[in-house]
Amino acid sequence: LTPAENGHRERSLQPVSRVRQIGSPMLTIGQLADYVGVTVRAIRHYHQRGLLAEPARDSSGYRRYGADAVIDLIRIKTLSDAAVPLARIEEVLNAEPKQFSDAIAEIDEALATRIRDLKRQRQRIAALDKGDSLFLPPEAVDLLDQLRSIGVSPKTVEMERDGWILLMAGSPQRVLKWVTEKRAALADPELQALYLAVDRALDWDPADARLEDLADTMVALVEYRHVESEQLESPSDDDPPVAALLSSYFDQRSPSWKRLNELCTSKMQALGRS
């Protein structure tokens, strides 16, 4: 609600008391403003811009407006309320009837679009409380839900979420493919169990001896099940190693993950794989 609209509403509840002047039906700037529902300053601004013609003055130097000014001003306000820039309003009002109708149709179209946008905004606003859905595409949200249902801890899910957010900023369509692949891979109970084990390990000391065993399990799974090795730790060599970026992001967040990663890499190399 603009101040102008507020002012207008207040005044229309109580009888307007601006009518002091008798003897001429011409309106003062304040009367005109009240009637049309704009501010006095706005009218002066329209005069300055040349959008509304300067009316004649009375003996006191006051501007005096006729019905034509009311009509012009309502035209201006109507278009201005529809978020049409003043420069455009000037064009539209000075246009031929044909051009005028076209412009009106265009403005109406823009209004319809704006209404659709605002409805979408309401959806997003409502989702602000919820969380993930605002930052990630539905596919990634589904992946996170899947992890949660497997029993992965909230902290790890958050790390995973942040990783995908960073990756999405790079090349969305490629990352979407990976998300889909990872969702499929997670149907495997053994990979699920591994995920949970790693989840628990994230809080361990990087020197914890159990990391050795965990690394063995990981490498074995990669070896025999041909699980998406790219996604687990090894960078593909054809394209920017996005998985490596994700990995380095995790390294930074969890020292034990970093250690686990190093162990896996060395074990893989020991097995004769690059």
Add this chain to the structure above:
Amino acid sequence: LTPAENGHRERSLQPVSRVRQIGSPMLTIGQLADYVGVTVRAIRHYHQRGLLAEPARDSSGYRRYGADAVIDLIRIKTLSDAAVPLARIEEVLNAEPKQFSDAIAEIDEALATRIRDLKRQRQRIAALDKGDSLFLPPEAVDLLDQLRSIGVSPKTVEMERDGWILLMAGSPQRVLKWVTEKRAALADPELQALYLAVDRALDWDPADARLEDLADTMVALVEYRHVESEQLESPSDDDPPVAALLSSYFDQRSPSWKRLNELCTSKMQALGRS
């Protein structure tokens, strides 16, 4: 459509090529801007305002953003798209969950109101071609339609319209009463005939002798039918003589109407009425 949204849309059609940097998953300001769909300048502006925390810099002095910045920025954009002022966004994002939910509900309410307003704007825009309905309440529009159906000339209808517009700016509710009364009075065929006669007379020379006869008819009708004398020409003495203002406006528009008015006044006085 804001320039920012346009930019975002363009980029999402083609793969983003901003990812040059390898080795760190931290985003540059341009990557962040592209991903979230705002301009680089907007992000810097949010930093300046203290709305978005300044991130760490890399060795080149470039800002480097993490997932948390993405999340914060999307929050800001979502609220900003909903036309929430930046000062308010700061309040809302720093609020407790309870206050936050309340604020969200309030913003959603404001959006709903805005949507309703825009729908009304579409109606008004569509009516811009038509005319009268934008400047006058339905009752007055009905009155004008009635005059048109009686056969009053467009020029006179326009004068009548302009007169009502000026009167409405004064005391709307009183004028609405008059409009209703006038509509009732115009059901009288004799008054209709008189109206048409005056209509034709408006283009005459003020010295035209036929104005005498017309004035006689008018006075006679006022005398014997007790037609709203207030509305025809004589000012009521209890309140601002609005009808007199209307009359003087007509005087200014049509010299023959002015003459007619003078004739009526003198004839009424000759008949012993004030």
Add this chain to the structure above:
DNA sequence: TTGCTCCTCACGTCACGTGAGGTGGC
């Protein structure tokens, strides 16, 4: 006389846009 409206500068506001002039990685 007090209160309200009117007048003309003219600076302020909000959310950025837009160069100006310069640096840094492929």
Add this chain to the structure above:
DNA sequence: TTGCTCCTCACGTCACGTGAGGTGGC
């Protein structure tokens, strides 16, 4: 080397808002 992104001032824009200082009718 060229092109692109990044950096920091700092002035511009759009549609008015908001005093500043003064006049004029009830």
